Amino acid sequence: MVSLKRIYTVTGLVLLIILLGITALTTWYTVDESDQAVILTFGKVEEGITDPGLHFKLPWPIQSVEKVSKETFSLQFGFEEKNGKMKDFPEETKMITGDENIVLADLVVQWKITDPEKYLYNSKDPEEILYDATSASLRSIIGSSKIDDALTSGKAEIEADVRDLLSSLIEKYDIGLSILAVKLQDVELPNDEVRKAFTNVTDARETANTKENEAKKYVNQRMNEAQGEKDALIYKAEGEKAARLEKARGDVAVFNKIYAEYKNSPDITRERLVLETLEQVLPDAEIYIMNDEGNTLKYFPIRPLEKEQPVQKEEGSDKQ
Known part of the structure; x- marks a missing residue:
């Protein structure tokens, strides 16, 4: 018959082996390059670990490890894409613009975990808070924008404003997240008739802009041609002016020489001038x-x- 002492001894050895196994298995851990970790001592956060590799700690239940990813995450607002299939949620993305028009706006937010402790313990569901903050930020910015800006050329400015507002909200909530980028996926009108009407208005506006640009181009072309003609006339006038001035200077020089000869021999000079004039006026006489x-x-x-x-x-x- 097995003695009671033997039973205690075997039981103690089993418990010891289990304890040693737990100790051996829980005194070390590894952190991948794509992960970051926090150490908890009796449930209290002690430090954060971001260096990849093998690390050691006190055995469980004294210390434990929580790991979160360093990777960039994407929040899909207003739609869901799985296995190449797209599913829209129009009721979540329907919002009113500043000029009282209804649009459907889809958004993608890229974010990452920058403070594992706050991400794990400052809120129950930080991703839900991020989703709600994204919805509030987008509705706020769209609500202060015109429909033309939301559908055409103002998307970049709307994205920047949403990012700034969302970043300030996330910083205020202090949930250990950081916003990297905000991208409007699609902004459209709620039904086909409204879309068609707006498309017609947009096409008309683009046609008007095209005509206006063509008119400006024509005006600039004619202005350049007129300026060229003006410059040519000015250059021609300046050339004629210079030629006439030179001719006048030559005539003055000839007159001065004739006048000097006339002072020396007035009669002979007078007769010579008469003869030269006759030669010029009546060359065949x-x-x-x-x-x-x-x-x-x-x-x-x-x-x-x-x-x-x-x-x-x-x-x-x-x-x-």
Whole structure:
């Protein structure tokens, strides 16, 4: 018959082995590169661990480890995408713009855990708080924006405003999260008739903008052409001005030379000027030398002599 002492001994050994096994298994832990951890001593947070690798701690139940991911998470607001299938929740995304129009706005928020202790213990469900804060931020910004901005060119500004407001709310709630990016996935009108009407208005506005840009382009082109013609006329006038000034300076110089000769020999200069003027006015006229009574004193064939003079010079040079 087994003695009571033997039973106690075996039981003690079993408990010891179990205790040693628990101690051996709970005195170390590993942290992956994509994880971060916090150490709890009797349920109280002691420190955060972010360095990957093997770490040691006191055995359970003295100390325990809680791990959370370092990765970036995406919050899908207004839709859900699983296995390549998209499911919309229009009742959650229906909101009123600042000019009292109804739109459906879907949003994606990228976030990550920056403080594991606060994420784990400052709130019961931090992701639900993030979802509610996202809804409040988006509705607030859309509610102060015009429908044209929400549907067309104002999306970037709306995204920036939503991110700023959401970040301030998350910081105020102090739940250990950080907002990385906000992206509007889709902003549309609630039904086909409204969408068609708005599309027509948008197309008309774009056509008007196109026509206005074409008109501005034409105006600029004509202005450039007119400016070019203006510059050409100015350059031409300046050229003519310079030419006339040079001609005037030349005429003045010729006049000064003639005047100097006239002062030395006024009669001869006067006769020479008369003859030169006749030559210019009547280049083909025959010149006769007359006496003072008006009778022809003698016919003097000047034109034939002018034509024969070069020939005589050539003959004289041959005789030499």
